Amino acid sequence: MVTLSTLKTILFTLGPLLIPKLITWYRTQKVKAVTVPIPVQPVPGPVSKSLAILFLSAVLALISTLPYFAPENIFATTSTRLQTSNDVLFTRLNLARGPSGLTEADSILRPKIxxxxxxxxxxxxxxxxxxxxxxxxxxxAFTYFFYALPSITLPHLLHAVALGLATSSALCGPYGKRWRSVVTTIGIGLAVVECYLFGSYEWKTNARAVRPEQYVLFYWRMRVFRGIVIAVADVLVAGLLWLSSTNRMFVVPPSAAERMETAMRVLENARAKLNAVGIMRNAVVRDEGLRRKAEAYWRKEGLVMGEVMDEREVVDGVRNALGGRIQVAKVEEEARRYAEGITSFQDVQLQPQVG
Known part of the structure; x- marks a missing residue:
């Protein structure tokens, strides 16, 4: 089994290589986010279904770690030493279980241990x-490992099915497609790591235990470890889907061709609006009745504005503005922004790549 010293050695060996790469990758993501600003959006409907699947998978994985679902350890139940004879062991087991007593599985197990x-x-x-x-x-001893291999890999196979379903194009759309390779690596990696831990474990470790408190319950510990790791993996994948689908992180900026296509659509939209305004103006100018109404409107508008400018409050407001009580530069800046907002066209927005 991998010891703490081995983990420290791996971290000290790979840390100096991986940490600079992670920092560089994070800075690159920040630069992309500043260069091509993409608005944050709510979680899309397809991603919500994927998140529900991952949440259910994580909950089931955590539930599987409960002692209620773990097989009984007869040595821990009876607090019996490994050197105790079979007769004494199963007699204690029969007394510990009470009315239920021994089962058929116990009869099969008895001669085998x-x-x-x-x-x-x-x-x-x-x-x-x-x-x-x-x-x-x-x-x-390896014959036991070969026989246990299907039961070891079965939970990871089911977990891989859940991950594949959560990132499938049919359910998650294009948002999960970009994470398929990462998810596949996670699923296979967890199965390989657990198989390695079982295959490399020194199964004679408990031979040195003289009391039941010293037993290393490797099989039962691995069940708990498996459930927790699978739940953490589900949370990690759900976090990746949530961050990327809402444009909070891992945003893929649109390509040059997509930006060009978007700009062309904006120009086409602007040209269509200008053509519509020109047609309306020509209709108003050529029609005598409409032309008279437009001229009357602007004459009345001039009279109204002239009366407004003659009012006492307006005169005092202009005097205060000229006196410096109102920040003229700020008002001009707000007016400039308002004018730019009127003349800009925002019907078409850049959208990030999700595929």
Missing amino acids: ASLDARLLYFTYGPDVLTNCPFCNSDE
Whole structure:
């Protein structure tokens, strides 16, 4: 099993190589976000379904770590030493269980854990493997590993199905497509790591234990470790989907061709509006009745504005503005922004790539 010293060695070896790359990648993402500003949007509907699947997968993984769903460890239940005989062990087990007593599985397991090596393998691979394996032999410990391999990889296979469904194009649309390779790597990586931990574990570790408190319950610990890691992986993938789909991080800016196409659409929209304004103006000018109404409107507008400018409050306001009580520069800046807002066209916006 991987020890703390091994993890420290790996971190000190790979840390100086990975940390600068992560910092550079983060700065690149910030520069992209500033260069091509993309507005933050709510979580799209397809991504909401994917997040629900990942949440359900994480909850089920955490529930699987509860002791209620773990197989019973007869040595921990009876607080029995490994050197205790089978008769004493199962007598204590029968008394510990009370009215339920021994089961058929206990009868099958009883002759298979008669030796010390078999009991040590019991702590490594669990009771189901020792009970059901037809070809396993304690003299060849790896036979237990081969038999346990399907049960070890099955939870990761189900987890890979959940990850694949959450990032599929049919359910998540283009938002999950970009993370397919990452998700596949995570699913395969977790299965490989657990298989490696089982295959490299020193199964005779408990041979040195003299009291039940010193037992290393490797199989039961790995069940808990598996559930927690799968839940963390689901949370990580859900975070990636949420950040990328809402344009908070990992935004892929539009390509030059897409920006050109968007600019052309903006120009076409502006030309269509100008043509419409020109047609309306020509219609007003050529029609005598409409022309008279337009002239009357502007004459009345001039009279009204003239009367307004003659009012006492307006005169005082102009005097105060000229006296410096109102920030003229600020008013001019707001007027300039208002004019730019009127003449700008915002019907078409750049959208990030989600594929």
